[in-house]
Amino acid sequence: MLSIGIMAKRTGTKVQTIRYYEQIGLMPEPGRTEGGQRRYGGVELDRLAFIRHARELGFSLEAIRELLDLSDSPERSCAQVDAVAQRQLKEVEARIARLEALRIELQRMLSECNADRVADCRILQVLRDHEECLADHGKPGN
């Protein structure tokens, strides 16, 4: 029987995060001691490890929920699992592409700025005048 702290340590999760996963229904409600403390078994530990690993790979909690549901029906086709992973890969690729564009623009800005004073700073000029900017960026974030 594992306390929540042990679970946390074993999976590299914060205690509050585990409680949060329980709250949103990603982790099951575990048994309790007489005093009301959570006690877990190996199944729950595995589930939490699965969740954490999927998080590390960038899957959203919603996607993880889907994967966990799918893995509960072992006889079904795994095409849906593939689709979830494929979707995740596409998202990651899109983020990389966007960040690459930002990286290039930032590098250009930095390399062009040889000014001393703020008044002549190319970086601020580029930020002020969108026209100076080569890239036409998508949405901010990521």
Added chain:
Amino acid sequence: MLSIGIMAKRTGTKVQTIRYYEQIGLMPEPGRTEGGQRRYGGVELDRLAFIRHARELGFSLEAIRELLDLSDSPERSCAQVDAVAQRQLKEVEARIARLEALRIELQRMLSECNADRVADCRILQVLRDHEECLADHGKPGN
């Protein structure tokens, strides 16, 4: 004199976002009509455009605040501006590196899974057993 809606249209910002920027002190409190509606001038428009452009380049609101403060003292050295941009570039590069690792891992997972049934699905196996995974990922997100 520009209404908030015009400001929004000109800069591709949502009206609420502009009010939010005002709330957190990134945009100044503008003048008002007798009826209490915000009216802006060109200076505010430029400032908002600056903010949006910097956001598109991935700068945090805190970094943007810093850049705006710096651009208010045109006689100072622009070394600090460079430092902010440099920091941003480093962050972008770090995110790219992390996402690249995820991309590779996801591709590997997908290419290895030739199973039909969920029970044999490599993707789920990799997620279950961290050992199967090559990369040792950092923090989730980005």
Added chain:
DNA sequence: CTTGAACCTACAGCCGCTGTAGACCCTATA
């Protein structure tokens, strides 16, 4: 003068946690 689009404030919600306060429990040692 009327209409209806735009604007106002205030607040809740998104994601995925993280931190806090104040109380309670569990276990090891004296």
Added chain:
DNA sequence: TATAGGGTCTACAGCGGCTGTAGGTTCAAG
């Protein structure tokens, strides 16, 4: 068996950066 102190409990607020809603007011065109 009493106590100390670390772990755990609930409940809620806060992060970043917005976005959406409700319910009301104002502005400008016709």
